[in-house]
Amino acid sequence: MRKYFLTMDLEEWYHLEYLKDYKDVIASKQRFAPQVIPFLKKMADEGVYLTVFVLEDVAKDHPEVVREIAKMGHEIACHGQHHELVYELSVDEFRKSIGESKKTLEEITGEKVKGYRAPCFSMENEKLDVLWELGFKYDASLIRFKEHKLYNVMDMSSFKNIESMVYRKEDKYEFETPTLDIMGKSIPISGGGYFRLFPLWLMKYFMKKHWEKEENFIFYIHPFEVVGEILENGKKMGKKNYFRFQVGRPTLQKKLLKYINWLKKQDVEFVKFEDYITKETNKEGMVI
Numbered sequence: 001m002r003k004y005f006l007t008m009d010l011e012e013w014y015h016l017e018y019l020k021d022y023k024d025v026i027a028s029k030q031r032f033a034p035q036v037i038p039f040l041k042k043m044a045d046e047g048v049y050l051t052v053f054v055l056e057d058v059a060k061d062h063p064e065v066v067r068e069i070a071k072m073g074h075e076i077a078c079h080g081q082h083h084e085l086v087y088e089l090s091v092d093e094f095r096k097s098i099g100e101s102k103k104t105l106e107e108i109t110g111e112k113v114k115g116y117r118a119p120c121f122s123m124e125n126e127k128l129d130v131l132w133e134l135g136f137k138y139d140a141s142l143i144r145f146k147e148h149k150l151y152n153v154m155d156m157s158s159f160k161n162i163e164s165m166v167y168r169k170e171d172k173y174e175f176e177t178p179t180l181d182i183m184g185k186s187i188p189i190s191g192g193g194y195f196r197l198f199p200l201w202l203m204k205y206f207m208k209k210h211w212e213k214e215e216n217f218i219f220y221i222h223p224f225e226v227v228g229e230i231l232e233n234g235k236k237m238g239k240k241n242y243f244r245f246q247v248g249r250p251t252l253q254k255k256l257l258k259y260i261n262w263l264k265k266q267d268v269e270f271v272k273f274e275d276y277i278t279k280e281t282n283k284e285g286m287v288i
Contacts, residue, residue: 001269003164003216003276005175006043006260007140008036009117010054010066013224013231015083017120018241028232032223033058034065039226039253044072048260048270053079053117053140056101063108070109075272077115078102078136085122086141095130102134114274117141121177125154128174137277138173140218144186164215166276173277177218180206191220196248200255204262226253 010033014023043050052074059066070076080086081097089097098116105113114137123141131139142154159167159174167174179186188194189206198206210217224231228250235242248255263270 001267002211003271004263004268005051005140005216005218005271005273005276006048007051007053007117007218007220008040009079009119009220009222010036010052010058010069011079011083011119011222012055012058013245015055015057015119016245017083017085018244019237022237022241025236026231026233028234030229030232031061032227034062035227036223037065037068040069040072040074042257044074046260049073049075049272051075051077051115051140051273053077053115054105055079055083056081056104057083059101059104059108066105066108070111075115075274076105076109076111076113077117077140077273078105078113079117080119083119085120086118086127087122087124091127091130094127095134098130099134102136114138114277115140123154128154128172132172137171138175138273140175140177140273142167142174142176143190144176144179162280165218166216168280171281173273173280175218175273177220178210178214180210182209190218192222192225193244193247195219195221195256195259196225196252200259203259207263207266221252221256225249226256228253 012031012033013019040050052069054066054076066076078098078101081101086094102113116131116136116139118141121141121143123139128139142156144153156167156174159169162168165176165178177190180189187206189203189210195203234245237245
């Protein structure tokens, strides 16, 4: 059965790289992260559980939201501290930042945090060992999309590709967020702004093309995308940025629910990363 990892990066609108310089200009007190609860409850009611990569900044501001998400059955994983790009941090800075973030999330939920995703897929190979030292079991920062100026493409040659989109090195895992190769170009099909921009029929077509070569899939969304309300003073970010931020937001949640219902009919199993690892660990007889 095809595995589908549905994920969310729990961050705020001002953590987006193209809006960081506009936080004070827009000066909105709106917060989208606390408003994801109804959507995530709807997902849990549908039997679809997400892996939610939580930014420490958001967790400290809204610990009750993180606890509620975990209580629903969704997985809490780590997305870093302030949405800093990993390749701009030294190894020691990264170790301190991620160690503190992991500790904060574990204190809030009372559960071990097993996974990490780097902001903007900015992870580097040399920093994977830091994750393992800190007790993480997996990273989900791999994407092969070199056309994007912020993303970093890691080298997986030391890992074994154990199945579609999944790599393992000893008892640690790396999960790949997919792109689609069309005429030598990488087409982003994994969520975010691309899912908002592309019509649903095209996303279904891309998904079918992906299945011609791969079985598993990772999809990501953000709070501001499933909360459709207009951002106060949002137009101060400029026309290009405003279009990029706003396109598809009002109808995204409805569109995503239709997409998920379609996926359910395509022999797809929705899986959390931690459940996948637990199953693999038990199968191999390893200690997690």
